[in-house]
Amino acid sequence: MTMRGGTLHAPAHSRARDGERPPTRLPLVVHVLALGTFLMGTTEFVVAGLLPEIAQDVQVGVGRAGLLITVFAVGMIVGAPLMAMLTLRLPRRLTLVLALGVFAAGHLVVALGSGFALLLAARFLTALATGAFWAVANVVAARAAGPAASSRALGVVGAGAMLANVVGVPLGAFAGQLMGWRGPFWALAVLGAAAMVLIARHVPRDADGDQAVSLRSELSALRSKRLWLVLAACTTTTGGVLSTYTYVAPLLTGETGLAAGLVPLVLVGFGAGALAGFLLGGRLGDHRPYLTTILAPAVTTVLLLAIFLLAGHAAPTVTMITLLGLFGLGANPVLISLGVRFAGEAPTLGSALTVSGFNLGTAVGSWIAGLAIDSSLGATGPAAVGTVIAALTLIPAVTIALVQRRRPGPSPARAANESAGTS
CATH class of the missing domain: 1.20.1250.20 (MFS general substrate transporter like domains)
Structure with missing residues (x-):
């Protein structure tokens, strides 16, 4: 790879042509x-x-x-x-x-x-x-x-x-x-x-x-409306999932009636689902990035609503929490990729802002969920909060897809390659 104009460029032989199959090994x-x-x-x-x-x-x-x-x-x-x-x-x-x-x-x-x-x-x-x-x-x-x-x-x-x-x-x-x-x-x-x-x-x-870049050129990425849409999606998608996950133990022991000793096993199930979701989401995102960023929060919203409504039943609740790990964070690698791309000549800042967005969603979501658990909703309150926050992800996700559809030009992979080829 070489640097031209402050941007990292892949050598010509490594650039994926439009329609070319992604490499089998990373x-x-x-x-x-x-x-x-x-x-x-x-x-x-x-x-x-x-x-x-x-x-x-x-x-x-x-x-x-x-x-x-x-x-x-x-x-x-x-x-x-x-x-x-x-x-x-x-x-x-x-x-x-x-x-x-x-x-x-x-x-x-x-x-x-x-x-x-x-x-x-x-x-x-x-x-x-x-x-x-x-x-x-x-x-x-x-x-x-x-x-x-x-x-x-x-x-x-x-x-x-x-x-x-x-x-x-x-x-x-x-x-x-x-x-x-x-x-x-x-x-x-x-x-x-x-x-x-x-x-x-x-x-x-x-x-x-x-990296012959200036602070001004990096900050110019902040003018990208698409980047801000991605950051909004980063905040809400993570906030919806982790506002519920933070208080999943009192939900399982208080509402579901699960023994405290079984809670760690449920958490492992969520973690395993999240691990699979990240890997699968990344693979799907290379082929259908905008569909992935819409489908994942849509399914997540349904799962969180199901947890809220079925919290009194052990088997469905445990199943929904495992699936929540699979779908809830599956769009994250795609959102990071889009954040890097939409930041233009400031990929590091774009990546950094997605990290901030994820953590902001975690902090705000868990704070609101903490207030909800002390309300009349009790232990199901965080799931109700998570449902609303996750549903909000559909607004920026659908908007990004519509904006990209209206923009004439090649596919995301080809667009990135052509961008890399200019100085």
Whole structure:
């Protein structure tokens, strides 16, 4: 790949012609980046399983210890676009390595720290690094795979975070019970340092050529109305799903009557569904991007409504929650791909803003769901909130499809190739 005019270009032989079948195998670097997002996803949610132990050790209430999760979400919202701007002139490979270095250092501080304020600061710093890594990793993966397979590549990268919910978070919680809550943070620090070596070795040098771009040219992406439609869809699709998922335990034990010991199995089912959804959504998105971004939230809305109405029945509720993982986040890799494309000459900022959109949806959705669970709706309140928020995704999703249909020109893959061929 080469750089012309501040834009990363694929060599002519690697550009997918219109109608050409996407490659059967993705570049190795895509899977290496997925290992990085696996670590990021693990650290984001592993705290939830360790809150009682952390609270007792640092002598704060469990509710206050939960700020370790909140501050991480805030750091992701702010950090992704902020760090994308601050690292604008750095080579992409160097940005990824530095982000992992800060990630490892942040976990080392948490593992050694004793004061709660220090832990909060370290979590916020880690979130900034996570946002930077995720934003740049999406761009590198999409460029490496090429336009014909960009959504599939982003599905694999995002699947690393989904796998964290199935494997990383449960293992972290189990390790915390065996060796104390600091053990998982030591492990993440070591793994982060090891990931630096993998990234430095496998991310190609041509991914970090001279990025002769200015802050003004990056910010020009904010004038794209299609980008803002994508960001609105990112916020609502994730907000609808995770507003419900955040409070799924009281729903299962209070309304469904499921034993508390079975709740983790349901969560694993959701995580496995989300992992499959990311991979399938990425594959479908390379062929039918706009259909995927409409179909996924439409099915998600129906599933959330079914959870709200059938919460008193165990089998349907458990089934719906598993399917919610499959469909609820399936459009995300496609939305990231569209965000990168619609940002034009500012792909890193476009990617960063989608990361912020997902986290903003999580923060706002879970906050509204928390208010709903204290209302007359009780434990079913979050599902009602999620239904409404997920349905709102159809507005930007349908609008994007209509706008693209009215725009004369080639298919998305060919359009991306032709754009890459201009300087």
